[in-house]
Structure formats: structure tokens, C-alpha cells
Amino acid sequence: MEKAMLDFNYYNPVNIIFGKNKINELQTLIPDGKKVLITYGGGSVKRFGTLDRVKEALQHHIVGEFGGIEANPTFETCMEAVEQFKEGHYDYLLAVGGGSVIDGTKFIAAAINFDGDPKDIFAQGVGKGLPVKSAVPFGTVLTLPATGSEMNDGAVINFNKEKAKISFGSPYVFPKFSILEPELTYTLPKRQLANGITDSFIHIIEQYLTYPVNGKVQDEFAEGLLRILITIGPDVIDEDNHDYALRANYMWTATLALNRLLSRGVPGDWSTHALGHEITTLNQTDHARSLSAILPAVMVVRKLKKWDKLVQYAENVWGITEGSEEEKIDTAILKTVAFLKSIDMPTNLSEVDVKEEDIDTLVKQLDIHGKEAISERGDQTLDVSREIYRVALDLNF
Numbered sequence: 001m002e003k004a005m006l007d008f009n010y011y012n013p014v015n016i017i018f019g020k021n022k023i024n025e026l027q028t029l030i031p032d033g034k035k036v037l038i039t040y041g042g043g044s045v046k047r048f049g050t051l052d053r054v055k056e057a058l059q060h061h062i063v064g065e066f067g068g069i070e071a072n073p074t075f076e077t078c079m080e081a082v083e084q085f086k087e088g089h090y091d092y093l094l095a096v097g098g099g100s101v102i103d104g105t106k107f108i109a110a111a112i113n114f115d116g117d118p119k120d121i122f123a124q125g126v127g128k129g130l131p132v133k134s135a136v137p138f139g140t141v142l143t144l145p146a147t148g149s150e151m152n153d154g155a156v157i158n159f160n161k162e163k164a165k166i167s168f169g170s171p172y173v174f175p176k177f178s179i180l181e182p183e184l185t186y187t188l189p190k191r192q193l194a195n196g197i198t199d200s201f202i203h204i205i206e207q208y209l210t211y212p213v214n215g216k217v218q219d220e221f222a223e224g225l226l227r228i229l230i231t232i233g234p235d236v237i238d239e240d241n242h243d244y245a246l247r248a249n250y251m252w253t254a255t256l257a258l259n260r261l262l263s264r265g266v267p268g269d270w271s272t273h274a275l276g277h278e279i280t281t282l283n284q285t286d287h288a289r290s291l292s293a294i295l296p297a298v299m300v301v302r303k304l305k306k307w308d309k310l311v312q313y314a315e316n317v318w319g320i321t322e323g324s325e326e327e328k329i330d331t332a333i334l335k336t337v338a339f340l341k342s343i344d345m346p347t348n349l350s351e352v353d354v355k356e357e358d359i360d361t362l363v364k365q366l367d368i369h370g371k372e373a374i375s376e377r378g379d380q381t382l383d384v385s386r387e388i389y390r391v392a393l394d395l396n397f
Contacts, residue, residue: 005215008264014151015177018252020244022179023050026057026094029139029177034092035062037085039105041069041097045143048187054096054141064088069097072158072165072280072287073104075119081108082118085136093138095175098192099147099199102140103155106173109135119159122166124369126159132170140178144188145251146196146288148203148258150178158281164369165277180255182247190239194343195288197233200254201226201339202291206270207263209299209309210376215266222262223316228253230317233343267376272298274371275385278362285352292345293352297392299333301384305377337397348395359389 017025030036036058038051045051055063066081085093085108095105110132111118123129142150149155154169185193208222228249235241236250256262275298276290285293303310307329314320314332323331337347346352354362363386366372374380 003212003214005213005218005265006267010260010264011171012151012174012259012261014175014259016151016180016255017177018180018248020181020183022181023053023057023141025179026054026139026141027060029179030058030061030092030094032060035064035088035090036092036094037064037066037081037088037090038094038096039066039069039081039101039108040095041067041071041101043067044187045096050096050141050143050184050187054094058094064090069101069104070158071100072284073100073107074158074160075107076160078104078107078111078157079118082111085112091136093136095138095140096143098142098144098196099149102142102149102175103147103157105138105140106135106149106155107157107168109138110168110170110173112136121168122157122159124164124166124371126162126164126166132168132172135170135172137176140175141184142178142180142251142255143184144192144196145180145185145254146199148200148255150175150180151255151259153260156277163281163365165281166369178255180251182244182251183242185247185251186242188239190237190344191286193237193239194345195286196254197229197236197250197343198288198292198340198345200257201229201233202272202288202295203257204229204262205295206272207266207268209306209313210267210269211306212308212312213266218262218264218266219312219316221256223313225253225257225262226317230339233339237343269376271302271375271380271385271388274366274374275362275388278365278369279349279352279354281365282358282362283353289346289352292340292347293349293354294388294392295340296333296337296347296397297388297395299336300395301388301391302375302380303329305375305379334397347397349389349392350394354389354393356393359386359393362389
């Protein structure tokens with residue numbers, strides 16, 4: 001019997017407002033009479049005038065500010081925002097920033113109404129994994145395309161005490177709207193642009209590089225988006241290149257990479273993310289850099305398990321038509337590494353300051369966080385993950 005696409009439900013209510021000067025529409029997007037708490041990260045939204053533009057657009061609303069959400073948002077900081085929201089009697093949230101600010105705001109929105117300890121929203125050795133039953137409404141103004149959080153229902157939060165980076169998801173934390181102004185990316189430095197391209201690329205890979213189930217639509221979407229990122233990546237990371245069309249394609253591709261459209265009806269992996277999260281927890285490596293340091297080793301170690309899709313990836317993404325199937329796969333892996341290097345991303349663990357003696361700690365943390373049977377088949381044991389870390393340590397092409 002021919003393989004067939006898996007059953008699925010797909011729901012996405014996010015209103016996307018894409019283009020130039022869309023921040024001006026905020027006053028029509030947030031209902032009249034709402035008291036709005038604006039959340040953001042470091043000082044960039046202030047330095048580059050984005051926060052002033054937001055407040056100008058909301059001049060007829062009562063607004064407050066909560067800044068300081070980290071690049072890897074922490075439970076503790078988010079809970080401070082929860083208290084400010086409650087004490088100030090706000091009733092709407094607006095995230096102005098990249099995926100970390102949006103992820104943090106999703107948790108804040110859920111924690112405000114949560115009955116009990118908000119830590120119990122999370123599982124994986126941190127809490128009880130209880131369902132979110134409601135959330136405060138919020139919108140977003142995206143400044144760093146990378147995570148797709150502006151159009152999905154998931155978030156990742158750091159727990160310093162537990163040394164954990166844990167995700168949660170709920171249909172209640174879809175943004176009401178997300179404003180995507182490509183020109184906001186003009187203020188981003190090269191490292192953040194490279195991180196954004198890489199994060200988007202590996203989000204797509206996690207949903208695509210598994211095993212075939214005849215999901216032709218999903219595969220075509222994924223392959224097309226991967227080819228776009230490969231084509232535009234080296235130009236996007238030129239921080240002085242303010243080509244609007246280039247940045248518009250970058251921003252929309254990053255959003256589509258993880259708005260859950262690609263993952264419906266097909267298996268998903270997410271092992272690169274699982275292993276990468278532990279690296280970020282270990283030494284605060286940028287999320288995207290932890291992923292690029294692991295991905296080539298995942299392809300090498302899991303080659304037999306991902307064989308059919310690796311061949312498809314080689315042929316349809318990289319246009320490799322000559323040689324045996326194994327030669328195609330090996331060439332595709334080499335081209336993937338070359339692409340990551342072309343945008344100045346690390347491709348092994350030594351480049352992100354992970355040492356051989358750290359591997360035991362990384363594997364132990366995977367175990368603590370319930371990651372002993374991961375990947376699209378659930379067959380990536382701790383021993384396999386250890387081998388991926390080991391291979392990734394000094395992998396060099």
C-alpha cells in the first residue's frame with residue numbers, strides 16, 4: 001500500500017499585517033479602552049525608535065512598559081511582568097521584539113490567568129504539564145524574523161534554577177495579530193540576521209527531514225522555502241544591504257517556517273532542537289548557533305534512518321542528480337555545511353565552546369528533561385544522542 005499523509009487538524013487565527021508603516025495600524029488592531037502593557041527586550045527598540053513609533057500609534061490608549069526580557073526568556077523575568085500586569089490592572093499585552101520577547105509574552109499571557117503555580121504549565125521535569133485554559137489577549141510587532149512565534153501557538157522558556165529550556169503550547173496563546181514590517185530588520189546586526197536565517201532553515205529541516213509519507217504539498221512548501229533561504233541568506237546577513245524585497249522575503253519565509261503549516265500531516269523530528277537547547281542551557285550559546293553546531297552531526301549519525309528524505313533533499317533542494325544515493329546524500333550534507341559557513345555559523349561543537357567533558361552533562365540533562373526517546377520515530381535514545389554530540393564535537397568538512 002502506498003504511504004499516505006497522516007490525519008491532521010490545522011487552526012491558525014493570527015491576523016498578519018505585512019508591509020511598510022504597518023505600526024500605524026496599531027490603534028485599530030487593539031480594541032478601544034484597553035490598557036496595554038508593552039513588553040520588549042534590550043534597548044534596541046528604544047535606540048532605533050521602534051518603541052516611540054508604537055507609543056505614538058497607541059496615543060489614544062493607556063500604555064505601560066516592561067523591558068528586559070532576555071534573549072532566552074527566563075521564568076523569573078516573565079513572572080515579574082505578570083506581577084506588573086496585575087498590579088497595574090492592564091488588560092492587553094503587546095510584544096515588540098523577536099521570538100524571545102514573543103515567547104516570553106505568550107507565557108506571561110498564560111500565567112496571568114493560570115489557576116495555580118504557573119510553573120505547572122510546563123512538563124519535562126519542571127512542572128506538571130497542566131493545560132492552559134485561558135490567556136490575556138496580545139499582539140506582536142516583529143523586529144527579528146527567526147522563530148515563527150509571531151504566527152504559532154508555542155513558546156520556549158528558560159528555568160535558571162532547574163537548568164532547563166522547556167516549551168509549552170496552547171491554542172490560547174496565538175497572537176491576535178502580528179505586524180511584520182520588513183524595514184524593521186534594517187537595524188539588525190549581522191549576527192542576529194545570520195541567526196534568523198539559520199533558525200528558520202533548521203525549523204523547516206526539523207519538519208521535513210524525517211521519512212516520506214507522501215505529503216507532497218508539505219514537501220514542496222518545505223523545499224521551496226529552503227531554496228529561498230539558501231539563495232538569499234548570504235545577502236541578508238549583509239547588514240548594510242537594505243534591499244526591501246530581500247528583507248521582505250526573509251521575514252515572510254521565517255514566519256512560514258514555523259506557523260505549523262509545514263508540519264501538518266507529516267512526521268516531525270525536533271531532535272536538533274532538543275540537543276541544542278541543552279547547549280544553550282550549558283553555556284548560553286545563541287539558540288540558532290547551538291542548532292547549526294548540531295545539525296550536520298544529526299545528518300551524519302542518522303543518515304540511515306533519514307535515507308529516503310536525505311536523497312529527496314539532495315535532489316530537490318540542492319539539485320544533485322549525479323551519483324549513487326549515498327553520494328547524493330554526502331554531497332547534500334557537504335553543501336549544507338558550506339551554506340551554514342557562508343553565513344558565518346558554527347558547524348561543530350568546538351566552535352561553540354563545548355568540550356568533550358561536557359557531553360556527560362548534556363546527556364544527563366536530556367535524561368532529566370524526558371528526552372530519552374526522541375526523533376520522528378522516537379528511536380533516538382540517549383546513547384544515540386551521545387554519539388551525535390561526540391561526532392559534532394570535532395566534525396570538520
